[in-house]
Amino acid sequence: MKLSEKIRYVGLNDTTTKLFEHQWTIPYGVSYNSYLIVDEKIALIDTAAAACREEFLEKIKDEIGTRPIDFLVVNHMEPDHSALQQAIREKYPDCEIVTNAKAVPMIEGFQGIKDNIKVIKEGETLALGETTLQFFMVPMVHWPETMVTWCPEEKTLFSGDAFGTFKVAPECVIDSKSDIFNEYESEMRRYYSSIVGKYGGPVQTALKKLSGLEISRICSTHGPVWENSIPQVLEMYDRLSASRLEKGVCLVYGSMYGNTAKAAEAIRAQLTAMNIPVQIHDLCEEDLSFALADVFKYDSLIVGSPTYNAGLFPPVSAFMEALKARGVKNRKFAAFGSYSWAGTSVKILNNLAAEMQFETVHDGISFAQGFAPEKFAADQIAQSFA
Ligand SMILES: Cc1cc2nc3c(=O)[nH]c(=O)nc-3n(C[C@H](O)[C@H](O)[C@H](O)COP(=O)(O)O)c2cc1C
Ligand SMILES: [Fe+2]
Ligand SMILES: [Fe+2]
Known part of the structure; x- marks a missing residue:
């Protein structure tokens, strides 16, 4: 599915798993969002959960046909996003993994991958053609190795778990209806409080770090792609992480x-x-x-x-x-x-x-x-x- 000429959604909706992380009920399901940037070079941002293997590979093929994936950007190593790295490597053997130093031992530990990994540092960029990717570390949002990927030409932030939510987006991946944020508000708060809630400080640090970016699309790893609700989504994360509470x-x-x-x-x-x-x-x-x-x-x-x-x-x-x-x-x-x-x-x-x-x-x-x-x-x- 096209989010723009260059950015494609290749995520999947999971409505069969009963418990996320084997403990949190997900009555409305959860999505594992993954994205392709199709330029002179092709980059894939994160993968999906293990059970989605065939469907995930199929979706990628539908977008890029016989072209190879040049880079797999690893923003986060929790297995709901990292489980198919090996599958990508098998299908696209020359695909270079792009990530930060803290993720490297986790990639080996979870996926057994040791070679062809490009280690990037804070603020470093990667040119894909007309588009560029830039990487910012956001440790503990949600694990120590987490980073986000910014595409300035598309004003798009690939934010990892940040700004994610339980509840699949069956009709529209993009939040195209103006009131869609309200439909997700309680599930997003439930996702935040159960999954990210311990890390209010790191979330505040990350929000400050990203505050200079002129964001017009947030591609998180769970839930809708945010285009129309960005102010509400940012405000919510700021409020929750700073513990600004209602009476x-x-x-x-x-x-x-x-x-x-x-x-x-x-x-x-x-x-x-x-x-x-x-x-x-x-x-x-x-x-x-x-x-x-x-x-x-x-x-x-x-x-x-x-x-x-x-x-x-x-x-x-x-x-x-x-x-x-x-x-x-x-x-x-x-x-x-x-x-x-x-x-x-x-x-x-x-x-x-x-x-x-x-x-x-x-x-x-x-x-x-x-x-x-x-x-x-x-x-x-x-x-x-x-
Ligand atoms: C397994 C079990 C252990 C209990 N332990 C205590 C106890 O240590 N001290 C006590 O005063 N009552 C104890 N009770 C009694 C309950 O606290 C009491 O029945 C209370 O009214 C139950 O409240 P509830 O109706 O909201 O469940 C225990 C009851 C059960 C079933
Ligand atoms: Fe996570
Ligand atoms: Fe996640």
Whole structure:
């Protein structure tokens, strides 16, 4: 598919894989985007996931026929983009790999390729004919070896995972409809918070580095090609990576027998009555990435857990670990939960909140056995977030 006379989309949509990285649910699928620049020389930017081999090679052939690929640019070595490097080498034996020094041992380790690799440095260029490619290092967006590739003549940034999103783009690879960004906003936030969320600092560094480029097309490795939504996409990454949060509550809980769940509902009803935006997440019913996506949106977090073997209920424990792993901090916080004989969950949650530099705005409510609305001061918890 032509993005311009010289740039062709040769990515693929995956709607059969259930879990991305074998852990994040992808109800709307994911695409592995790859691009060809067809000039006097032909460059391929990244490859795709292993399962796509035949379709991927077919798509390339449809674009370039019998011409060879001269360069394979490796922006990122995560196997969703690197798995078909060997396949490209087999089909196009003279294809030179173009990448940075940090990717070289990974290329050998994952793909067993050692030869015909051109190692480029920050800012270096590669002429393809009328077009040029220029390389900028963006370490930790998403791995240490990640770089982006800039084509100044096409004002196109091949951004790797940056600005990517879950959810395939079945009808239009390009964001040609003006409201398409809104259709992807929540999946893009879920992608960011689960995959890239730990690396807010490096994302900020990368955004500053790229701020001088006059970008009119962003070709990321997942989701639509951004042409019409570039300001929204850049603003979103800046906001998420700098932790600029909206007023509102992400209300997250797990519950075995429904008592902590009823308390969560009571808090949600009070927040709603007070016109405080709230999104509720049951960790036993959905992948924790949905809750993470709202942690990255709202300035407040309320967490409910029953006491379980003198600790947290495991799904809630996993959620709190996920927050710690991403260095989430500076949220307004409160906790609640049911127990039977010795409640510890609220205390543990408050301790974790202190570790993460949250501001605990309410001491929390630990209640024995069944949920009784008249004994549970949901209004007081909600009031603390007004
Ligand atoms: C495997 C298991 C372990 C538990 N461990 C504790 C415990 O250590 N201390 C305690 O007070 N209650 C413990 N409980 C009781 C629950 O915390 C209690 O039943 C609570 O009401 C469950 O809340 P829920 O209805 O929101 O699931 C445990 C329950 C189960 C099933
Ligand atoms: Fe990645
Ligand atoms: Fe990726």
